[in-house]
Amino acid sequence: MRLPESQVAVLEAASTDEQTVGELADETGLKPETVTRAAFDLRDDGLVAIEERTETTTTLTEEGEQYIEAGLPEVRLYRAAVDAGGDADAVPMGQVIGASELAGPEVDIALSNFARKGYGRIDSGELVVDADADPDADDEAAALAALADGEAVDDEQVLEELDRRGLVNRTESTVRSISLTDDGVTAMMEGVEVAETVDRLTPELLTSGEWRDVEFTEYNVEADAPEERGGKVHVLRQTAERVKDTLVGMGFQEMEGPHADSEFWINDCLFMPQDHPARTHWDQFALDVPPMEEIPEDLLDRVESAHREGVGDDGDGYHSPWTENVAREIDLRGHTTSLSMRYLSGFAEGELEPPQRYFSVEKVYRNDTLDATHLLEFFQIEGWVMAEDLSVRDLMGTFEEFYRQFGITDIQFKPHYNPYTEPSFELFGRHPTTGELIEIGNSGMFRPEVLEPLGVDCDVMAWGLALERLAMLVTGAEDIRDLHGTLADLDFLRNAEVIR
Numbered sequence: 001m002r003l004p005e006s007q008v009a010v011l012e013a014a015s016t017d018e019q020t021v022g023e024l025a026d027e028t029g030l031k032p033e034t035v036t037r038a039a040f041d042l043r044d045d046g047l048v049a050i051e052e053r054t055e056t057t058t059t060l061t062e063e064g065e066q067y068i069e070a071g072l073p074e075v076r077l078y079r080a081a082v083d084a085g086g087d088a089d090a091v092p093m094g095q096v097i098g099a100s101e102l103a104g105p106e107v108d109i110a111l112s113n114f115a116r117k118g119y120g121r122i123d124s125g126e127l128v129v130d131a132d133a134d135p136d137a138d139d140e141a142a143a144l145a146a147l148a149d150g151e152a153v154d155d156e157q158v159l160e161e162l163d164r165r166g167l168v169n170r171t172e173s174t175v176r177s178i179s180l181t182d183d184g185v186t187a188m189m190e191g192v193e194v195a196e197t198v199d200r201l202t203p204e205l206l207t208s209g210e211w212r213d214v215e216f217t218e219y220n221v222e223a224d225a226p227e228e229r230g231g232k233v234h235v236l237r238q239t240a241e242r243v244k245d246t247l248v249g250m251g252f253q254e255m256e257g258p259h260a261d262s263e264f265w266i267n268d269c270l271f272m273p274q275d276h277p278a279r280t281h282w283d284q285f286a287l288d289v290p291p292m293e294e295i296p297e298d299l300l301d302r303v304e305s306a307h308r309e310g311v312g313d314d315g316d317g318y319h320s321p322w323t324e325n326v327a328r329e330i331d332l333r334g335h336t337t338s339l340s341m342r343y344l345s346g347f348a349e350g351e352l353e354p355p356q357r358y359f360s361v362e363k364v365y366r367n368d369t370l371d372a373t374h375l376l377e378f379f380q381i382e383g384w385v386m387a388e389d390l391s392v393r394d395l396m397g398t399f400e401e402f403y404r405q406f407g408i409t410d411i412q413f414k415p416h417y418n419p420y421t422e423p424s425f426e427l428f429g430r431h432p433t434t435g436e437l438i439e440i441g442n443s444g445m446f447r448p449e450v451l452e453p454l455g456v457d458c459d460v461m462a463w464g465l466a467l468e469r470l471a472m473l474v475t476g477a478e479d480i481r482d483l484h485g486t487l488a489d490l491d492f493l494r495n496a497e498v499i500r
């Protein structure tokens with residue numbers, strides 16, 4: 001017969017006389033629970049019999065332990081009373097208690113048990129001792145002492161009383177005794193072998209029925225297990241969602257529009273001269289695709305005129321070359337201000353009446369050099385507010401309110417130049433770990449050369465903020481490449497938290 005190793009060990013250690021699980025565990029060196037499990041399996045095969053009985057174990061409580069040394073309170077009271085002459089006469093209780101050194105709750109415990117055990121009487125404030133009582137023979141004290149010495153106590157009544165007094169804890173457990181059956185004896189005589197151990201159940205074991213004879217290795221619940229990780233929303237996406245929630249909370253609506261767009265929406269509407277180095281200062285990616293047809297003719301004319309002659313009385317335009325062909329060429333947008341142009345012109349959603357607030361959190365593409373603060377593709381938080389009589393104060397207040405939602409309260413403004421805004425400001429924030437000031441955005445009030453051709457005759461303040469830079473300030477990332485791209489720091493992304 002072939003059996004699992006632990007069953008063979010138990011079978012070899014067992015005899016026709018009963019042995020407890022504890023004894024078999026000692027003999028085999030197996031854990032008691034392993035012996036128990038093996039015994040039940042052997043019993044299922046008819047090789048052993050198991051006898052069960054309930055055993056009550058009694059252990060001393062902390063209070064019980066204390067009385068081992070100090071003596072039971074009622075015994076101490078009795079002795080103090082006798083010392084005070086109480087075996088002859090009644091003695092005042094206060095005096096006895098003072099002499100007994102019983103304190104706090106012990107006094108009540110002493111008095112009630114003193115009476116219960118017939119050590120004497122309490123009579124109008126005086127103790128009358130029963131001279132025949134024998135506290136040296138107190139059976140509760142004797143039982144406590146025996147338990148403390150690890151001896152068994154049989155007197156059930158005494159044990160119950162100690163339990164009631166909270167001096168012992170009694171717990172019931174099942175004690176199992178195992179003995180060989182006749183079949184077990186026969187099996188041993190015929191010889192039992194240890195079955196093969198396998199660590200996984202295979203289809204072969206199942207179909208051949210061999211699973212019955214093999215032993216499955218035990219689970220090692222202490223073994224190192226590979227760390228399992230669930231999916232998680234990317235830090236940038238989390239930041240983007242929070243930005244959107246924040247702006248929606250501030251009353252903004254979201255803009256949408258093409259990633260590949262005409263030069264017209266990306267640059268011309270923004271009063272960027274076609275031959276000006278500013279036009280290449282983003283170094284956009286040009287696409288080799290057919291030019292954009294659907295640009296409103298009147299808008300195209302007004303933009304051309306703004307470039308050539310300027311707007312208003314003192315505007316002068318650029319007097320530089322301007323062609324429709326260049327305006328219709330397609331690039332990957334270098335900023336999402338192209339979307340603002342589509343919305344402000346009325347092209348995206350029709351004419352807009354002030355006041356209006358719009359935003360987008362969308363990708364832009366620039367032929368930059370990749371470094372710790374620059375990616376070639378990144379997200380811009382574009383936004384604008386259209387209203388009568390806006391001032392720089394409104395612009396700054398809006399940023400302060402926005403960044404405060406992310407716990408950033410120390411943004412700085414620096415005068416700047418954009419062909420399409422006047423005045424213009426760059427925004428800076430301090431990195432939480434390096435302490436460095438990093439640029440986090442660009443902003444300004446759109447010029448008349450931008451607004452007039454679009455047909456907007458009130459003020460518009462606008463901005464483009466960098467989502468990745470905001471994520472760096474919020475999460476403490478020091479290198480933008482940790483967040484995005486092939487060099488991303490996976491540990492960082494797993495653990496980073498976008499919290500306020």
Ligand SMILES: N[C@@H](Cc1ccccc1)C(=O)O
Nearest residue numbers: 335337442443444462463464
């Ligand atoms: N387009 C600018 C941001 C900006 C938008 C609108 C007004 C002013 C600035 C940039 O990409 O840096």
